[in-house]
């Protein structure tokens with residue numbers, strides 16, 4: 001692994017047009033739903049980041065046939081009932097760094113007639129799994145945390161017969177929790193209902209009906225009827241707005257920029273970052289808006305903008321949850337004080353993102369205060385530069401690289417390779433659009 005990458009300032013801005021890899025959340029779901037369905041599904045524009053490869057490998061381990069040509073993934077399945085136990089001696093599926101793989105699979109495996117085990121890397125082993133264990137146990141699943149700390153590894157015992165449909169009020173707004181329960185609900189008797197405190201991303205609700213799932217949505221409540229067989233479906237995955245966020249921010253911060261980002265997913269449960277940036281003074285326009293496979297999609301045109309500080313919390317935090325690392329960095333380049341609150345979930349992501357950002361921004365010369373559930377950032381319109389650590393977190397690494405492009409002196413990012421979790425070609429694309437050469441360490 002490269003120990004560090006040096007990101008120099010990019011004085012000429014970003015101009016031109018880019019396409020980005022497919023949406024990570026939709027790609028996970030497309031592969032999983034296709035595996036649960038009977039027949040051949042073609043998923044075009046699938047993300048092939050390491051997290052999505054974990055989901056692909058997991059369903060292969062369950063006996064599903066998958067072939068891949070470029071970013072098109074063909075899934076041929078005989079359906080959920082034909083799944084086989086993982087052939088590994090200890091029936092383990094390694095979910096790597098991917099919380100989505102682990103949580104959604106736990107909902108699927110909870111209803112299977114064989115025992116399986118879900119494990120992950122050091123980061124995933126620290127992430128909270130009680131939020132899926134408890135509702136799945138209420139449905140009758142036998143699922144245990146091996147270490148007893150409500151964390152992975154998780155052992156999911158064979159289920160004889162159907163799970164039982166429940167009505168569950170989730171304490172967290174989490175699409176992974178909601179989706180795990182709904183997927184288990186497909187194999188449950190009767191109806192399964194999930195309520196959330198805020199509306200989390202709704203890709204499951206949009207995509208599962210295309211495969212034949214019977215879902216009803218009322219505000220923050222989603223229900224699924226058990227026992228409906230799923231059938232194969234082709235899916236076109238839009239570009240990932242969470243990956244676009246780094247290029248949107250770079251185009252806003254760097255002078256003389258005008259960037260068009262083609263065919264990006266603009267699902268309203270995900271567009272918090274666009275709304276926040278616009279409220280900070282960003283020039284972001286949407287062109288060619290259309291609907292693709294039930295998801296709103298469009299081109300984003302972003303121009304250099306002077307940003308002002310802002311306070312963000314509540315529903316906006318949920319709608320921008322994965323973009324908060326990039327937002328925090330952009331706030332350092334804004335003029336005035338910014339505050340992020342109500343974002344305690346950031347502490348249990350791939351890293352403790354509140355701590356990681358507070359430490360990194362301070363190392364770059366930014367005045368920053370860590371709150372239990374967020375950050376206060378004093379924007380001075382510029383960032384000096386320095387050496388920072390990604391904490392092995394892909395979104396922190398990419399956000400800090402954008403800080404480097406906009407900085408006075410450049411930024412050295414330690415442990416930079418983790419970007420491959422969601423965006424393997426990221427550094428190459430940064431070099432192409434900015435014209436700068438990134439250096440080793």
Ligand code: S3P
Nearest residue numbers: 025100173174175176177321322
């Ligand atoms: C995701 C949901 C979110 C998000 C994650 C992907 C999904 O997590 O942060 O990157 O695909 O369902 P939570 O469900 O924990 O909020």
